[in-house]
Amino acid sequence: MKPLDPRSQILLKTLIERYIVEGQPVGSRSLSRYSGLELSPATVRNVMSDLEEMGFITSPHTSAGRIPTALGYRFFVDSLLTVQPLEQAQLRELKGHLQPDQPQRLVSSASHLLSELTQFAGVVISPRRDLIKIRQIEFISLSENRILLIIVTTAGDVQNRIIHTRRSYSPSELVEAANYLTEHCAGLGFDDIRTRVRAELKQLRSDMSELMNAAVETGSAAAEDDSSRYVLSGETNLLDIEDLSSNMARLRELFKLFEQKTGLIQLLDLSNRAQGVQIFIGDESGLAQLDGCSVVTAGYEVNGRIVGSVGVIGPTRMAYDRVIPIVDITARLLSNALSNAN
Numbered sequence: 415m416k417p418l419d420p421r422s423q424i425l426l427k428t429l430i431e432r433y434i435v436e437g438q439p440v441g442s443r444s445l446s447r448y449s450g451l452e453l454s455p456a457t458v459r460n461v462m463s464d465l466e467e468m469g470f471i472t473s474p475h476t477s478a479g480r481i482p483t484a485l486g487y488r489f490f491v492d493s494l495l496t497v498q499p500l501e502q503a504q505l506r507e508l509k510g511h512l513q514p515d516q517p518q519r520l521v522s523s524a525s526h527l528l529s530e531l532t533q534f535a536g537v538v539i540s541p542r543r544d545l546i547k548i549r550q551i552e553f554i555s556l557s558e559n560r561i562l563l564i565i566v567t568t569a570g571d572v573q574n575r576i577i578h579t580r581r582s583y584s585p586s587e588l589v590e591a592a593n594y595l596t597e598h599c600a601g602l603g604f605d606d607i608r609t610r611v612r613a614e615l616k617q618l619r620s621d622m623s624e625l626m627n628a629a630v631e632t633g634s635a636a637a638e639d640d641s642s643r644y645v646l647s648g649e650t651n652l653l654d655i656e657d658l659s660s661n662m663a664r665l666r667e668l669f670k671l672f673e674q675k676t677g678l679i680q681l682l683d684l685s686n687r688a689q690g691v692q693i694f695i696g697d698e699s700g701l702a703q704l705d706g707c708s709v710v711t712a713g714y715e716v717n718g719r720i721v722g723s724v725g726v727i728g729p730t731r732m733a734y735d736r737v738i739p740i741v742d743i744t745a746r747l748l749s750n751a752l753s754n755a756n
Contacts, residue, residue, distance in 0.1 A: 418468075418489075425461050426470055427494040430482045433729055437656065439479025450649060464619075484696035484730065487708070491693055491734055500665075500739045504531055512747040514754035521571050521645055524724055524748050529648025531740050534655075534728030535679055538748075539682040540571040540643040547603055551595040551629065552587035553577075561588065561625070565633050568601070568752065570714055571643075577628045591625050604634040641723075644675045657706065657729040664706060671703040682711050682723040689713075692740050695730055710737050712745035716752045724748060 418426065428449040429440045442458040462480055465471045471485035473479070482490065500508075506533075511523045521538050528536025553563040559582060565573040583591075599607045607630055633694050646692075650670055652658050658665050671677055684692065694709040704727075710724030722744050726737055 420428050421451065421453075422461055422465060423494060424460065425450060426465055427490060428481060429462075429465075430469060430486060430490045431493075433481055437731060439474055439481050441479040446480075448634070482730075484592055486610055486700070487695050487730055487734075488698070491695070495734055495738075497524045497738050498735045500743055504740065505743065507531070508743060510745055512546075512744070514751045520748060521722075522647075524744055525645040525647040528724060528726050528740065528744055529651060529671065532728065532732075532737050533648075533651050534649045534726050534732065534737070535649040535652055537678065537682065537725045537727060538645045539679055539723045539725075540567070540645070543562070547601055548596075548599050548607065549601075551599070551633075552592050552710075553625075553629070555583065555585065555588060558582045563629055563632055573633070575632045577632050579625060579628065583625060587622065587625075591622060591629070595629060596627065604630065611729050646672055649727075652728070655729050657731050661706070664703075667703045668707065671701065677701050677703070681709065682725055691745075693734070693738070706711055708732055708734075710734070710741045712741050714745045714752070715749040718753075 425445055430444055432440045432444055432448055442455045442462065445458050445462070446453060446455055449458075455493070460686045462471065465486075466473065466480065470489060471480040472483050474481060508527055511527055512520060521540055525538040525553060527535075528538075530536075539559050544736055546569040549568045550566040552566075554562040554564065555564050556576065561579060561583065563573075563575045563577050563617045565575070567573070567638050595607075596608060637700055649669065652668070658668070673714055680703075681694065681701060691710060691712045694704070696705055696707070696710070699707075706729060707711070708730045709725055709731075711723050713720040713723050715721065723743060726741055728737070
């Protein structure tokens, strides 16, 4: 494919920007008016014909105007996009909600904020099992033989699981057990915790060791549950986007993808292998359900190590110049908050 000359680049950039704003096919008159180039409509039409032949734009059957293709969006994002700085009000909102003193709420807050600021779906993928480290463990008595196990990870994720015991435990015993596990297991993964606890349980009362063992085994099972790594917010926003809601069959497939989770988790895990913001447009994701959608994602770190991803899922006709900095800043603030919370 031959490189685009400056004139073609300006017209393609103008066409995509107008289409993102208006949602209607863009004709040669609009391009002449908004491009700032002194070109006749005939010249503009010739350039648009070349761009269409190269696969950057296409013409819907019902209109003489053109709309971008996935290839056109890709070239626009990679070569033509001017990213807008985040608005101060949005930056203040992000900073206010992503504080290191709220580790239990950081992951869900990040997902909610991404959705709220973009009006698309916000998603956060927590660390893989081999990266999960424990910050704190708590027990809450639910009934005589049922105890709620609360696990807080160093990445701010919170897991709740119910443990069934053979006897009831007093509040003071639950506090004692929680303090012991937190003190001896903070910063460790469950494989290491299991090894350490088994070695030290001989020194504990047998009735307490039952609770400790149950907590470790239940926690390990929770860590292995891939679906618990996935926090999605604002998916119903996509119902209000005409580009997606006009095709209900495709929208249903998209919501099935949200429910099944595995495909999205694998896609966002790819962000952990590269620095900065990654953008998957249409079928670049490898997921048929995301045809007509774009995923903007970035990895977040804990103490310099990328452990998870944040992202936004919306239509390909999105304001990339606005969404990219929101995702980028959210990942950076989440990294900072989680690292400082350790």
